[in-house]
Amino acid sequence: MTLDSSNEVVAILYDIENAPFEMLNYTLGKARRYQPCRTIVVSDWEARPEQKRWEKLMRRPGFTFRQISRTYQGKNSLDSAIYDSAKLLYDEGVRRFFIITTDSDFVRIAEYLNSDTPSYIIGVGTKQASETLRNAYDEFFVYPPEEKEKKTTRKTKATTVKENDAKQEKTAKSAVKESKAVKPAKAAKTAKVAKKDKAEAAEKTAKSVKAAKTARTAKSQSPVVNLPEGTLTVNLPRTLRQSLEERQTAEGVSMDELVTYLLMRGMARWVED
Known part of the structure; x- marks a missing residue:
C-alpha cells in the first residue's frame, strides 16, 4: 500500500x-x-x-x-x-x-x-x-x-568481523609455520626408522645365510650313519665312508647292515683274542 x-x-x-x-x-x-x-x-x-x-x-x-x-x-x-x-x-x-x-x-x-x-x-x-x-x-x-545507535552497531559488527578475519588469518599462518617446522623432523625420523629396519633385515638375512652354510659344511664334513634303534650314531671320516660305500655296493647290502656286520665281526675277534 x-x-x-x-x-x-x-x-x-x-x-x-x-x-x-x-x-x-x-x-x-x-x-x-x-x-x-x-x-x-x-x-x-x-x-x-x-x-x-x-x-x-x-x-x-x-x-x-x-x-x-x-x-x-x-x-x-x-x-x-x-x-x-x-x-x-x-x-x-x-x-x-x-x-x-x-x-x-x-x-x-x-x-x-x-x-x-x-x-x-x-x-x-x-x-x-x-x-x-x-x-x-x-x-x-x-x-x-536510533540511527546513531544503529550506525554504531553496524560499525561494531564490522570491526568484530574484521578482528575475526585477522585472527583466523593469524591462526592459519601459525599452522603453516608449525607444519613447515614439523615436516623436516618427521621426514628425518621416518628415514631413521627405515634405515634401522633395513639394517635389521640385512642382519637377519646374513644370519640365515651363515646358518645354512654352516649346516651344509657340517653335513659334508661329518656324515652321519644312522644305526637301528637303540644303537649309537657314529660320525665317519670321509675316506672311511667312501670305503664303506664301495663295499656296500659290492656286497649288495644297506649301510646299516654293513656297519652292523663289521661291528659284530670286530667284537667276535675281540672275544677270540
Whole structure:
C-alpha cells in the first residue's frame, strides 16, 4: 500500500499531552515524503504553549492544522476527542494515518480505523511503547531516532568481523609455520626408522645365510650313519665312508647292515683274542 497519490489525504493524530513538540516536528518531516497529498494535523491546539516555535511550525506550507473540541474535561478527554476526530476523518474516506503517542489507549483508535475498510497506520512513539501498541500499526517509528545507535552497531559488527578475519588469518599462518617446522623432523625420523629396519633385515638375512652354510659344511664334513634303534650314531671320516660305500655296493647290502656286520665281526675277534 503506497501513500503517494495526490488524490489522497494523510491525517496526523497528535497526542499533544503525551508527545513533545520535537516528536510532532519529527513526524511532519516523515509525512513530507507523501506530499503533495493533503496533510491534516489534528489536536487540541488551544492547549499548546504560546511559543514562537509552535507558531513557526503551524505556518509550514502543505499542512492543515485542525482544532478538535473536547466534549468534557479531565483525564482521557483528549483521547476521546482524538477518537471522535479519527472517526470523522474515516467517515470522510481518509485511510492514511499517523498517530503520535506512546499511550496504549490509542490501540482502540487503530482498531476502529481497521474495522471496515483497513487503513494504513504509522505510529510514532518512544521506545517505551508497548508491543500491543506497536502491533496495532502497519509501521512504527521510535523517537528519538536510533540511527546513531544503529550506525554504531553496524560499525561494531564490522570491526568484530574484521578482528575475526585477522585472527583466523593469524591462526592459519601459525599452522603453516608449525607444519613447515614439523615436516623436516618427521621426514628425518621416518628415514631413521627405515634405515634401522633395513639394517635389521640385512642382519637377519646374513644370519640365515651363515646358518645354512654352516649346516651344509657340517653335513659334508661329518656324515652321519644312522644305526637301528637303540644303537649309537657314529660320525665317519670321509675316506672311511667312501670305503664303506664301495663295499656296500659290492656286497649288495644297506649301510646299516654293513656297519652292523663289521661291528659284530670286530667284537667276535675281540672275544677270540
